[in-house]
Amino acid sequence: MEVNATTTVPAGPPRKNHTFIHHYHHLHSEKHYHSHGHFSFKTILIAIIFVALIMLIFTIFMVVWLIRRQKSSKENGTSKDDSESRVLHDKTNRLMASTIMSFDSSPDVKGGCLYGGNLSRTPTPKFRGVQVFTYRELEVGTDGFDEANVIGNEANGLMYKGILSDGTLAAIKLLHSEGKQGERAFRIEVDLLSQLCSPYLVELLGYCADQHHRLLIFEYMPNGTLQHHLHSHKDQTQLLDWWTRMRIALDCARALEFLHEHAISPVIHRDFKSYNVLLDQNFRAKVSDFGLAKMGSEKKNGQVSTRVLGTTGYLAPEYASTGKLTTKSDVYSYGVVLLELLTGRVPVDIKRPPGEHVLVSWALPRLTNREKVVEMVDPALHGQYSKKALIQVAAIAAMCIQPEADYRPLMTDVVQSLIPIMRNQSLSSSLRFQKQIPSH
Template sequence: MEVNSTTTNTVSAGPPTMNHSYTQHHLHSENDNHGHAHFPTKTILTTITVVTLVTVLFIIFLVLFFIRRQKSSNKNETCKEETRVLHDTSNRLIGSTPLTFNSSPDVKGGCLHGGNLSRTSGPKFRGVQVFTYRELEVATDGFSEANVIENGGYGFMYRGLLSDGTLAEIKLLRNEGKQGERAFRIEVDLLSRLHSPYLVELLGYCADQHHRLLIFEHMPNGTLQHHLHSRNDQTQPLDWWARMRIALDCARALEFLHEHAVSPVIHRDFKSNNVLLDQNFRAKVSDFGLAKMGSEKRNGQVSTRVLGTTGYLAPEYASTGKLTTKSDVYSYGVVLLELLTGRVPVDIKRPPGEHVLVSWALPRLTNREKVLEMVDPALRGQYSKKDLVQIAAIAAMCVQPEADYRPLMTDVVQSLIPLIRNQSSLSSSSSLRFQKQTPSPSH
């Protein structure tokens, strides 16, 4: 009985053990199968989410890209339109509407605001730059009196050192209303587009709020007027060779303006004070604030207000306001007489009959003996009498009362070139010695 009981218990205990093990295994298998069934669904959902997000971001990027591109296109069109308008305006020399700057003109959106400025006229010229008032204040040491070069009717001229180490001359213009604004813009526009070794180079400008400044290349030997009429013990007079070179440089400057500019440019205020001298006493013409565009027709007239400097104005312009390139030729003749005689155009301290240089000189220029008496005593006889007679003849033609009798500046240049060539071989060495001995004035 015990054996049977034991056997029965053993037999009856076996199956439950086997069933439990099987059940556990079966449950684990179902769990595994359940897990494998859900894994692909999660992956698909994750992938769809990522793809959707990337697609949305890509669409947003494309929308922003096209919006930005459209804005850029609009700015370019605006810039082109402004350039066209400014170019048309500059061809009319600003007309009657002055430009008003609220801040320093600057490059905004790829467009230069504040003037029609050409920055690529050749490798020699680096282009016009826009300066802030603060930058120029630093360059001139707070516009120190020690850096004042000249105090003229336009304002002050300062010597300044720009941030890149360039020594420059900085003209601080007085606030003169519409006329001053017009003159400022004309000078910026013309010197930005007209480049010649015989015109002073405009390095930059500033139109910061109410401030108006022009930045020019440094001309260490100052103005021709200073050397002819303001000599002191520290300044030696210009010799004959230097004067002839200056006469030719000035003639070439006016020839360029009259003949080689896209439209003829009449300087309107050509005088010895607007002729600047570099370290080698080569001349460059400056100050274009009163310049006017001339007529496309040869000797064509333009009507304008009479502006300029007494003693240099052509008689027909002074009396009628009719301006031509021949008006500049007359002014050039006056400067040539200054080089020849050393006299100022108007001097009431002279004896009666000698107050006005042209009136006194014109009857004498065709008389050889009287021409010799007219020569600047500072030359001390160191000149060619043959060349002197020819220079006097050129001056006499330039200051003719009738504009039609005056030569073109091209003709003046061609008349002067042989004189300079003849002297170059004889006078170059003495000119170099003179340059070394002559101290640079503060002008």
């Protein structure tokens, strides 16, 4: 008998179980797929690379923008100086062919900083700031504005020596009541000197605008004005020797350079003269009196049209005749002061023989002649000066007082020319001192 070995397997429960297992594996696979799909290493890496790429592109864009902005600013700021310097060198090379003076750059002038080296003074910040005083405080400090305390009589007011409430010695200027012009000069001086900070400008300590009173309070300069030492009776003043005069010339040049080149906007002094150069206890010079100062134009060869104000003998020809004012007008005035330091003469002296009344007219044709330059030197120096330095400084003066403004140098050029002269003097003095020390 044959037996059928084929067995029929029941379809119910085993099929249900198989479906459950299949469904479980399907869900597990989807869960595994989704979890790895959202947090896979490859996805994170792509995201990081994408963010880094965006940051890199942004950084490159910012660097390029900053470089272009800096370059544009530098070109705008220096285009005027570069153009004027090219004109200056082209024209003055012919003028100065007979002299040994050259305008080489100085190691003391680095990165636009004019305070380096042993010949300069480090700017001191104004810790106290400009203060406001009452009229009563200043009246007490000057003993009721006693005549015995008058140290200067200027066109727009009297200068008194006084002591402030904290014991500070100060120069107190009591301005005359001159209507709108006096008020304008007062406001200009307060506004300008409150913003300008240089060791070559007389510091404004404070002011008083109490009712109708207008006063300015400055740091006290014990040795008075340069004009007093050059033109007063010699027995009443301390003689300024040659190198003291040269140091004063450099200090003044740095003051004007600061105003023209390093102030927020160019400032034209408009009344630079020996009376407005004050001397401290060490006979270092500072420039004062900004009542006539004018903000200059920042445009290339920019001019400012204004009323002709200033002092006869110091006014640049183009300004005196047309009222067109530029920084080169100050350069001319500086040249006149330089002539005063060299010759000891005043700018205008009708007591002199014919042809010598006006200092500039008399001096200009002589400044490039070595023999005549020696004859021009202030007799009060008694021959105690450096002939080499004299010729160089005379050449600088000749350039500054040129009738045409384009021929005059920038004050930066003047500073760079005077620094080597003073440095050579310092080296010579050092060598002489070493020779005087006995060897053991």
